[in-house]
Amino acid sequence: MSFDYSYFYELAKDILTTPSPSGYTHIVIDKIKNYADELGLKSFKTNKGNLIVEFEGEDSNKTLALSAHVDTLGLMVRSINSDGTLAITSIGGNQMMTLQGEYCKVHTRDQKTYTGTILSTSPSSHVYEDCARKGQTADELMIRLDEVVHSKDDALALGIQNGDFISIDPKTTITDSGFIKSRHIDDKISVSIIFTVFKYLLENNKKPNYNIKFIISTYEEIGHGAAHLPSSIDRMIAVDMGCIGKDLSCTEYDVSICAKDSSGPYDYQMVSELIEISKKYNLGYAVDVYPFYGSDASAALRAGHDIQAALIGPGVHASHGVERTHIDGCTNTMKLLHAYLTEIKF
Known part of the structure; x- marks a missing residue:
């Protein structure tokens, strides 16, 4: 066969x-x-x-x-923060601790797609004392958009709104040894x-x-x-x-x-x-x-x-x-x- x-x-x-x-x-x-x-x-x-x-x-x-x-599994925009980053809610049973640093896409209702990165709300070890402890829950994660945004209004102007879907980069890889690695x-x-x-x-x-x-x-x-x-x-x-x-x-x-x-x-x-x-x-x-x-x-x-x-x-x-x-x-x-x-x- x-x-x-x-x-x-x-x-x-x-x-x-x-x-x-x-x-x-x-x-x-x-x-x-x-x-x-x-x-x-x-x-x-x-x-x-x-x-x-x-x-x-x-x-x-x-x-x-x-x-x-x-x-x-995926995410959804729960709200837009004052600095233009996005607060999230989980779709399905994500292991939230595995999402830090993952690339993602935001899919708007008017068919636009924006890229971003899932980060802890304390994303820098040089700045935040609690950096190593953050990122275990949806409340401790955010989306940093790859767009010039400084405020909530900037994000809204892109067409992003609460309820937009967010997909996680699967990083699909097929190895010579026969492994299929992917979300x-x-x-x-x-x-x-x-x-x-x-x-x-x-x-x-x-x-x-x-x-x-x-x-x-x-x-x-x-x-x-x-x-x-x-x-x-x-x-x-x-x-x-x-x-x-x-x-x-x-x-x-x-x-x-x-x-x-x-x-x-x-x-x-x-x-x-x-x-x-x-x-x-x-x-x-x-x-x-x-x-x-x-x-x-x-x-x-x-x-x-x-x-x-x-x-x-x-x-x-x-x-x-x-x-x-x-x-x-x-x-x-x-x-x-x-x-x-x-x-x-x-």
Whole structure:
């Protein structure tokens, strides 16, 4: 089995470097719709901005939903300070201490974009005695704009206002040793994984066993990404980042199979099937319990959908910070997903 890794890397880098904090996802969704069009797959946008990509299966009597979210962590302008710097509020669960010194972009309501830097409110060790202690919370951070501003009125004159979205520079890097380093690997890498599997199926004239509806969600980071599903979904696999650290067994080289997260256990039968496939094909895999985690499948179940659901994904180190995964973990996820789509009957 040979996936098109050039395609995978191209797609991953394109969407990783496209700003899309939760609530500001229309640009990246349009890009992904173009990728679906290029593969000849039908897709449509929902009212809330999710994209549903359809892949016809051998048996149209049942439908398997896949999900991956394209919204990311980000910031928003809370207010404009008297000196023209910007006070911020967090979108999603940022590790605020990792944001000091990061470059960012401010996206105004009139379609302008300004660059800036996220800094502590005591940004100079030569000036502020508390410099080393500041920057742990949103209240202790600010945006320094790369524009000549001296006052609140100067910032307002640029068209910046309260409620403008701020995206964080992902610093996307792909190393010769196979590591993918970037903010927002969670969960844009999974979108790239699923499209790469779809491309493999199409190029090899293969169909999944059942109809697939791939839900690319846009509000996962704030809890309701796939709360609404298309009709007639029987099963759902959320493809999202696998957790690494503490007593977890997953590494960046594995596909993680989540048995339970903060929303509770995932479907016993589906989890067991995913484990058996991983054993059958000698995949690098891990089964883990995520202590502080919820997925698109969690949102769908909480919304009352009568589905069986599971959660898998490549191991991602330092989640919600400066993240990293490896091509081996992505490949193991592709192989597990491919086998599940083409071999499992339900």
